[in-house]
Amino acid sequence: MRLIKYLFIFGLVCGVLAAIGVAGVVWHFSQDLPSTEGLRDVRLQVPLRIYSADNQLIGEYGAERREPLAYQEIPDPLIKAFLAAEDDRFFKHPGVDYQGLLRAAWVLALTGEKAQGGSTITMQLARNFFLSSEKSYVRKVREILLALQMERQLSKQEILTFYLNKIFLGHRAYGIGAAAKVYYGKELPDLSLAQMAMIAGLPKAPSRYNPISGPQRALLRRNYVLRRMRELEYIDDAAYQTALDEPISAELRRATIDLEAHYVAEYARGRIINQFGLDAYTSGIEVVTTIHAKPQRAAVAALRKNLIDYDLRHGYRGPEAQLGDLGQELDGLDGAELETVLGPMLEEFSSVGGLEPALVLAVDESTIRVWSSDSGVLTLDANEQPYEKLDQVLTHGDLVRLKAADAEDGKTSWSLAQVPEVQGALVSIDPQNGAVLAMAGGFDYFASKFNRAMQAQRQPGSSFKPFVYSAALENGFTPATVINDAPVVFHDAALGGAWRPQNYSGRFYGPTPLRTGLYNSRNLVAIRVLEGAGLDTVRNYVTRFGFERDRIPRDLSMALGTGVFSPLEMAGGFAVFANGGYRVEPYLIEQVRTAEGEVLHQALPPSVCEAACQRERDAELKAQAEMTEVREALGTSALQGEVQEMVFPPAAERVISEANAYVMTDMLRDVVQRGTARRARQLGRNDLAGKTGTTNDQIDAWFCGFNARHVAVSWVGFDDIKPLGSRETGSRAALPMWIDYMGVALDGVPSQVRPQPAGVVSARIDPETGMLASYGSANAQFEIFIEGKLPEAADYGYAAQDGVTVEGAPPSREDELLEDIF
Known part of the structure; x- marks a missing residue:
């Protein structure tokens, strides 16, 4: 009995000492444990995402792909798959599975090796959030203590949600939402049971059991997860067998972009990083831009089609590269064998602007056989290609480009193409x-x-x-003013001495009304208008449209557009005509917000607010003021929360008169109806206005056009400033792009011509003199004028210069139609 007593006392002392030791260890390691309270407020590393105004994803930037989900959004089979694979007692243990730890300790005692088992989902979460991946007893103790602490402070559902959103699952995918997108291109509810099991098998070793990097090992791991689900009675035998028979369908997918707008996304990315720093890549910031899907798709398609059409007009430059003599080595090879041989040769060549790379296998006078990674072997009819004598240009082993088109039978037809060397741009804004x-x-x-x-x-x-011309209307000119379109020599020191400007056609047309000079783009008329209105007067005036004065040359070449501006700046300038005379600033970012929806920035740009708009604002502000008075009379608590402060965008500044804008728009509509842009009449609208533009030697080609809803500017040119080629003017090289875009952007939108405002009057004039027509004049026609600026008895007539011969004075209608047709 005494021995038993001593043993009991000894055991008790040892137990107390062990308890003290354990308590000491717990106390020691608990001193610097991080607080798990912050888990509820933790912000997972979510990439920066850029959206269109209609919620289409256009860009995603960040080292980690993540799609955070709430517990209610996670499918139950996926939860059970993870429990089967990682921790089937998760909802039973207090954060530490002592059975698992004892098993791991037993294996350690028998083998002397540290087993991987024993970690619960809670312990894995603690390690991933707060600790390193170092394998040591100290880290394990801290991991256990953190897991117990987390279980006291968080619910099981919260812990599991954090874990499933945090866990790394390979190929930049963090969390189950991102993994579903990366491997299957689907949302979680759309995954099959086998696909869910595949994802659930990844946490053990994302690189080893990855279905992309190691498909056979991944298949074994998936089947293990399915077997565990059946053993735990999460699924029945039928579901188990169906999932087991399903082949691997994983395929690495990039971030799914809903809308191609890479230039917009890059601009937005740069602005956000400048403002918020590199943390923007991981803090889940969402940027909403102003672009809309329908016009954006139309812009990309119109630009590519137009540049390819230009390229076709200038012939085939030959194959893009020669990848080697394929000889007879390919004879008799099937599709899979061709992929093995030719696939590596095309790996460094990707699609450019929708033009697919392909290898020439054989070519003769009638056919061209090519192979592409996406479509395999294709046989093209040489006689249906846009280029001639291809058998003299191409040989086997050549790298060519293919352009896809939808055939009438619903199948895809292919034609030979090439990546254009010429470049272009198209931008559209809301005026x-x-x-x-x-x-x-x-x-x-x-x-x-x-x-x-x-x-x-x-x-x-x-x-x-x-x-x-707008400046001229403010300085004594009218649409009926007759200007002498005749050769002249200007002695201008700013232009290097004598300057002999010409019209594009090389012809001169004599006395020409201002309106005709604009819609037929007569250079001499524009130069004389600038000279008559005053160089400095016009130079100062055009800054109202948003153009920087320092970039406007102080010489007569200003009339021919020798300053330098971007397409977006030109769109901003033409918006003044489109909206009735107001200056608006083009902008691209509508809203910036956090992943939780907190608005960090909301655009409030100056907007056009005419009479009706201003009356509505005044009424709302009056109602707000009246409600505020009632609140003050009754006490603020009586009407708590019922009054919201009205926030309006600031009113845009009026920079030209409504009358000037209307007259200019009317003249620019003539450019479309009977001038250099008459090809745009194919759109069947009467509300389109604009102006073509071509620089010396056809270096740049433009069309800037608008209606009340859209301003769009198209530009074509070479980056290295070389000529576009003979007859590649604005109406031929740039206008078709604008037409294709506007045809889609304005589809279903009724024509809307701004009504003639107060301050604009109509009068009958003699078109040959620009003077007011006398009563009964046979050839009189109506013209519009800014009120108070009608022509008098003698307008700005013309006087023929000595020794100058002018052709067709006045010009015939035929001459007008032929001028600048291309």
């Missing part, structure tokens, strides 16, 4: 507030990241003339 509706900055962003819509500084050519 009421400057919001950019669409932007395409080049043929393909990944081939050239230079955004020509915003960054290119090019001469606008004749598309700048409307701003000069």
Whole structure:
């Protein structure tokens, strides 16, 4: 008995000492444990995402792909798959599974090796959030203590949600939402049971059991998870067998972009990083831009089609590369064997602007056999290709490009193409507030990241003339003013001495009304208008449209658009005509918000607010003031929360008169109806206005056009400033792009011509003299004028110069139609 007593006392002392020791260890390691309270407020590393105004994803930036989900959004089979694979007693243990730890300790005692088992989901979460991956007893103790602490402070559902959103699952995928997108391109509820089991098998070793990197090991791991689910009675035998028979369908997928707008996304990314720093890549910031999906898709398609059409007009430059003599080695090979042999040869060549790379296998006078990674072997009819004598240009082993088109039978037809060397841009804005509706900055962003819509500084050519004419209307000219379109020599020191400007056609047309000079883009008329209105007067005036004065030359070449501006700046200038005379600032970012929806920035751009708009604002502000008076009379608690402060965007500044804007728009509509842009009549609308532009030697081609809803500017040119070629003017090289875009952007939108405002009057004139027509004049026609600026008895007539011969004075209608047709 005494021995038993001593043993009991000894055991008790040892137990107390052990308890003290354990308590000491717990106390020691608890001193610097991080608080798990912050888990509820933790912000997972969510990438920066850029959206269109209609919620289409256009860009995603960040080292980690993550799609955080709430517990209610996680499918139950996926939860059970993870429990089966990682911790089937998760909802029973207090954060530490003592059975699992004892098993791991037993294995350690028998083998001397540290087993991987024993960690619960809670312990894994503690390690991933707060600790390193170092394998040591000290880390394990801290892991256990943290897990117990987390279980006291968080619910099981919260812990599991954090874990499933945090866990790394390979290929930049963090969390189950991102993994579903990366491996299957689906949302979680759309996954099959086998696919869920595949994802649930990844945490053990994301690189080893990855279905992309190690498909066979991944299959074994998936089947293990399915077997555990059946053993735990999470699924029945039928579901188990069906999932077991399902082949691996995982395929690495990039971030799914809903809308191609890479130039817009890059601009937004740069602005956000400048403002918020590199943390923006991981803090889940969401940026909403002003672009809309329908016009954006139309802009990209119109630009690519137009540049390819231009390229076709200038012939085939030959294959893009020669990848080697394929000889007879390919004879008799099937599709899989061809992929093995030819696939590596095309790996470094990706699609550019929708043009697919392909290898020439054989070519003769009638057919061209090619192979592409996506479509396999294709046989092209040489006689249906846009280029001639291809058998003399191509040989086997050549790298070519293919352009896809939808055939009448619903199948895809292919034709030979080439990546254009020429570049272009198209940008469209809302003239009421400057919001950019669409932007395409080049043929393909990944081939050239230079955004020509915003960054290119090019001469606008004749598309700048409307701003000069608007200044003239404010300084004594009218649409009926007759200007002598005759050769002249200007002695201007700023232009290097004598300057002999010409019209594009090389002809001169004699006395020409201002309206005709604009819609037929007569250079001599524009120069004389500038000279008559005053160089400094016009130069100061055009800054009202948003153009920097320092970039406007102080010489007569200003009339021909020799300053340099971007397509976006030109769009902002033409918006003044489109909205009735107000200056709006083009902008691209509508809203910036956190992943939780907190608004960090909300655009409030100056917007056009005319009479009806202002009356509505005044009424709302009056109602707000009256309600405030009632609150003050009754006490603030009586009407708590019923009055919200009205927030309006500031009113845009009026920079030209409504009358001037209306007259200029009317003249610019004639450019479309009977001038250099008459090809746009195919759109069947009467509310389109604009101006073509071509610079010397056809270096730049423009069309700047608008109606009340859209301002769109298209530009075509070479980055290295070389000529576009003979007859590649604005109406031929740039206008078709604008037509294709507007045809889609305005589809279903009724024509809307601004009504003639007060301050604009109509009068009958003699078209040959520009004077008011006398009663009964046979050839009189109506013209509009700014009120108070009608022509008098003698207008700005013309006087023929000595020794000058002019052709066709006045010009015939035939001459007008032929002028600048191309």
